[in-house]
Amino acid sequence: MTMNSRCALRRGFAAMGLAATMLSAAAHAETLGPVTDEVGVVKVARGQPILIGALLVLSGPDLSLGVDASRGAEIAFDDHGNKLVGHPIKYLPEDGQCSAEGGQTGATRLASNKQIVGVLGTACSSESRGGAPILWNAGMPQAVTSATAPALTAADRPMGLQGIVRFVYNDINGAAAAVKYAQTVHATKVATMHDGSLYAEELVNAFAKQFKAAGGAIAAAEAISPSDTDLRPVLTRIGTTKPELIFAPIFTGASAYLVRQVKEVPTLASTPVLGTDAVLAPAFLEAAGDAAVGYRLTGVDNDPKLMGVRYGDFLAKYKEKFGEDPIGGFHGNGYDAALAMMTAIEKVAKTEAGGDTYIGRKALRDALMQTEGLDGITGKLTCDKNGDCGSSHFAVFEYASGDPTSFKLGANPKKVFP
């Protein structure tokens, strides 16, 4: 059984379980203090902290995706004085390992703590595929920081994914940016490569659809597995179709093998490769070394001029708190997800005279969904009816040096387009 069908099966079971829970919940809406909610109510006793969880990749080659967002969230809590409706905030991050299995494990741990109100993340789409049904089954809505697969906020998404509200762009837009770039370099024949992850596969499909609609041709559509180390056979196969560009939205380890090995395949030695912000991190330079030089990727344009004045302040706080510049491209999204979560909690929380606070779970999800005109680090955030709230401008970056310590957004990689 493939990983995807296994996930689908699991999702099916989770959705069934959830449907049953929701039915029973609808029948017996919970009432606690002044709040009645279909899914459940969290009571935070006087002086006790409000718990906000996070499910982000915090280990392995892709840790910078999650750690960067998590740091952004911590700064958002700091900016809020670490207090919310009269209670201190307690932040509980869990590792989702950038995989469906890791997401499932992390979500199970978060779901076991019934005091957790909402969850930030996930960072990887596969983590949400495994973890989101478990979290929403426990009534915890998610403010996503960098999981960009279209399926997570599709109009017809299953019950298990309905707790997701996304504070990052949707890959339908990411694919559009890649298509625009391909057109700019006058590529008409593009080869694609994904690693079987939810993110990469959906992004490649969206890209192919949009690129063909724009008159381009997909020369080869290939797939690898994330643990592959020898990509030369598959690259040789791609080489037989003579593409003008290879679009490979894959993760750190495989991308580092790709940039080295593509130069060893005679027919592809001069073919450019386009990746995505999945490798926008010093960890990629650590793995790829000098082979990274010249490698281009699409990503969110974090140009301080586009981001507004608050981004400059934010960068200063980041450096002061963590002693280094941002280690990835999603710190702003982490900040915004935390900000939106806090704003939504403030909107729905009801505090009694005694100091106890009550938060309705469904009300919180709905409030997150209805985020409107929120002044975030990445721009003004307004959610559409499916929970897509990302506001991001795209750019294409190019690595100029293979030294991990030289990583600095805007300098290495430097912006080359638009």
Add this chain to the structure above:
Amino acid sequence: MVQDWLRRATPVDWFLLALRVAVVAVVGTGFVAGLLHPRYSRAEWFSFLTFGLTIGAIYALIALGYTMVYGILRMVNFAHGDVFMFGAYAACFSLLACNRAGILGPDPALSFVIATTVCIAVSAGVAVLAERIAYRPFRRGRSLAPLISTLGLSFVLEYSARGMFGAQNKAFPSMPAVDGIVSMAGFSVPRAQVVVVAVALLTMVVLTLIVMRTRIGTAMRAVAEDRDAATLMGINVDGVVVFTFALGGALAGIAGLLYGLVFKQISFFMGFFLGVKGFGAAVLGGIGNIPGAMLGGYALGLVESLGPAAFLEGLGVDSPYQLRDAIAYTMLVMVLIFRPRGLLGERLSAARA
């Protein structure tokens, strides 16, 4: 004879026969269709062949460690993949040191010798430690304890490497002398691959000489044949076991260096996947059998590299390279259906079968 078989055949025999015929039919159709497929030129087939030989050489070196230990002790050393990983890190750090000392570019031969010596020493050392800590205390008991303890040691080694060297993938320093492309018989081949294939062959020749021509090699074979009889003949069995672990570790260390030279990226978790592949190669060749491990490694590497193009392309499968591991392990199963004791047969004496 056919009549005799028909008379004796059970439904299981018929099933196995049908399975074999089906396998041959599918593989044959795919293979012929793949060869007739116009997609690949001779240069591309040659590239697939060299990729397969390179990764196969690395599988073979790892497989040798599994097979030698199994031949002598009837035990699978699951920590062997992590011995390989330590070899790769040792090679990486020694090449970095050579780079800092400024001898990596001007004197590649010396750097290579230093890296080889260091990775052999580190890997052999880790392997001997594994024997001392995770194996010897359990040797007298007739249980699965040694198996479980090597499995545990594998995690200990992986996570100590993670603690020491970091969770991120690490770039292997490139050696200018082995970068670039050489021309062979009209085809261009990355130089690193030529180096890897040559070094692996040389290592295997040396290993064969050690096992067949030296006193300690004779002792190894004697212990593999019958440990009790070897003890009675005055052979120091403990010494032989330690030597076997060290020898297997040294081969894994060389494999780590060669892996780094070709793939230029290492991580603390790499020993797991390559260890599984190496073990598969050992089983494929016939576990306990030294030439079998070499053959099994190359066979596995070639099937991984050529298989998707040769079989799946002909059968019209999309994105065939995603199924590379599936092909490799299916082949393992198929070979074991046809030859349950591996390609060259297990070299175990009947008494312990």
